[in-house]
Amino acid sequence: MNPFLDLGLSEPILKALTDEKYVSPTPIQAQTIPQVLLGRDVVGIAQTGTGKTAAFALPILHHLGGDRRRPLPRTCRVLVLSPTRELSAQIVDSFKTYGRYLRPSVALAIGGVNINPQMRALAHGVDVLVATPGRLLDLMDHRAVTLDRVEVFVLDEADRMLDMGFINDIRKIVRKIPAKRQTLFFSATMPREITDLASSMLTDPVRVAVTPAATTVERIDQRVILVDRAAKPALLAQLLRSEPIDRVLVFTRTKHGADKVVRALAKSQLSAEAIHGNKSQNQRERVLAAFRSGKVRTLVATDIAARGIDVEGISHVVNFDLPNIPESYVHRIGRTARAGADGIAISFCDAEERVFLRDIEKLIRIKIPSTDQRGVRIEEPRANGAAIEANAERPAGQADRPQRERQQSQPRHPDHDGGRPQHKRTRGQRRGAPQRNGAPHNGRHQEPSRNGRQGQGPQQQGPARDGGDGSIATVAFLRPAQRDKHQQHHAGDHRARRGTR
Ligand code: AMP
Numbered sequence: 001m002n003p004f005l006d007l008g009l010s011e012p013i014l015k016a017l018t019d020e021k022y023v024s025p026t027p028i029q030a031q032t033i034p035q036v037l038l039g040r041d042v043v044g045i046a047q048t049g050t051g052k053t054a055a056f057a058l059p060i061l062h063h064l065g066g067d068r069r070r071p072l073p074r075t076c077r078v079l080v081l082s083p084t085r086e087l088s089a090q091i092v093d094s095f096k097t098y099g100r101y102l103r104p105s106v107a108l109a110i111g112g113v114n115i116n117p118q119m120r121a122l123a124h125g126v127d128v129l130v131a132t133p134g135r136l137l138d139l140m141d142h143r144a145v146t147l148d149r150v151e152v153f154v155l156d157e158a159d160r161m162l163d164m165g166f167i168n169d170i171r172k173i174v175r176k177i178p179a180k181r182q183t184l185f186f187s188a189t190m191p192r193e194i195t196d197l198a199s200s201m202l203t204d205p206v207r208v209a210v211t212p213a214a215t216t217v218e219r220i221d222q223r224v225i226l227v228d229r230a231a232k233p234a235l236l237a238q239l240l241r242s243e244p245i246d247r248v249l250v251f252t253r254t255k256h257g258a259d260k261v262v263r264a265l266a267k268s269q270l271s272a273e274a275i276h277g278n279k280s281q282n283q284r285e286r287v288l289a290a291f292r293s294g295k296v297r298t299l300v301a302t303d304i305a306a307r308g309i310d311v312e313g314i315s316h317v318v319n320f321d322l323p324n325i326p327e328s329y330v331h332r333i334g335r336t337a338r339a340g341a342d343g344i345a346i347s348f349c350d351a352e353e354r355v356f357l358r359d360i361e362k363l364i365r366i367k368i369p370s371t372d373q374r375g376v377r378i379e380e381p382r383a384n385g386a387a388i389e390a391n392a393e394r395p396a397g398q399a400d401r402p403q404r405e406r407q408q409s410q411p412r413h414p415d416h417d418g419g420r421p422q423h424k425r426t427r428g429q430r431r432g433a434p435q436r437n438g439a440p441h442n443g444r445h446q447e448p449s450r451n452g453r454q455g456q457g458p459q460q461q462g463p464a465r466d467g468g469d470g471s472i473a474t475v476a477f478l479r480p481a482q483r484d485k486h487q488q489h490h491a492g493d494h495r496a497r498r499g500t501r
Helices: 011-019 027-037 052-066 085-098 116-123 133-141 158-163 167-175 192-201 212-219 229-242 255-267 281-293 326-333 351-364 403-409 480-500
Strands: 042-045 076-081 106-109 126-131 152-155 182-187 206-209 220-226 248-251 273-275 298-301 316-319 343-349 370-372 377-379 388-390
Touching: 011 052, 011 085, 027 042, 027 052, 027 182, 027 206, 042 052, 052 076, 052 085, 052 126, 052 152, 052 182, 076 133, 085 106, 085 126, 085 281, 106 116, 106 133, 116 126, 116 133, 126 133, 133 167, 158 167, 158 182, 158 192, 167 192, 182 192, 212 220, 229 255, 229 343, 255 273, 255 298, 273 281, 281 298, 316 326, 326 343, 326 351, 343 351, 370 377
Parallel strands: 042 182, 042 206, 076 126, 076 152, 106 126, 152 182, 220 343, 220 370, 248 298, 248 316, 273 298, 316 343
Antiparallel strands: 377 388
């Protein structure tokens, strides 16, 4: 029996899902779809990668299929607002894919391209219009579309909309949509401003939340390399040569920074492409297609440009610059480890970025193992504030082991220590086990669903162990074959070490 059938979706949609080889709904879909089918307003706390597009697209298609009214000229029945061009284009693709057997009319309205074809596409009216706010307002100014026939309104990635300064545009748009409508509101985070925005536009909403950061973050092998700012380009080149990379997404904070990285890599005879807001829509699409097909292996992006990029097979994410907004870290590393795959996220952190790293670790509640440029592991400062270089701890091949396993030998976040002696974790203790009696980790991020953890049990803090031969300095950058050899060479050591725990 098709589990999607239980959700109440119609046959043409189920058929499309079978074509897509979707076996069962994701948690956000399982929670959202029945509510949307009942006509309820929904606040969904979920980020890209959780299947949230289908969570709203499938029941909307069901609704359109069950009531096949022709849209009036220059109107749309469903309006989806999304913050970026890429995400909007992906949403259109999703409607077309899932609606393959219903064939709704779907239009895309995004900036950076000629407005005339979009005006023509709207002339006869469409079932679904997916738009970025600025271009939609332009189209409304041109009287190419009115919103007085909107039955369902979706606001996607509301937090990002706010970050990008779209709040006034959104309010302007919402005022033009009939009050009698169904509203579906999605956001990865729910800070105060977003909650206020949601309550201003939703009627008695059902709140659904999933735990993307847990499923995503836990599957990702995360590492930090503490590095001088000036040494970052050379380190990246070294990494690209030594890591077993299929596709890598490199993040920079600025557009200019992205271009600089591409130029620096070119000097090292490494080809890469940049994607950011200064590129034309055509350029972006060309670069994304090349990245998707594997023609381009290294894509350098800013947060906004990368938002919503849904490319499979990204084996690595490199944070060339650490984001100053901790949530962005989660979004960034979520580009890898899609569809159940594991991924590797490597973050370069210079002296000025240490504070960002602390915020990120607070948010994800994981102490990310860090090394210096040579691969020498850095221990957290002890109570007396002295940083210790734990020479040669990282066992060979450890880079390939999942975070869950490795975490057992890693120090806790200093904030979790609370000045108490550090505990050894017993074998049965799970990292991320709910904290039964503790206060929330951090007042700003109390939403347990953000990362699926409510707290952490005590974790093992092993003493700084010294392998003695400095092997860690090379291991992290070895190719897999070399690494295997290296691993065999040291296997005896590790077995002996494990036996002593
Ligand atoms: P989204 O969060 O909407 O960006 O979706 C992330 C990815 O998950 C997309 O590539 C979807 O095609 C895929 N996806 C969505 N729902 C399912 C599902 N139920 N089963 C398998 N893959 C899915």
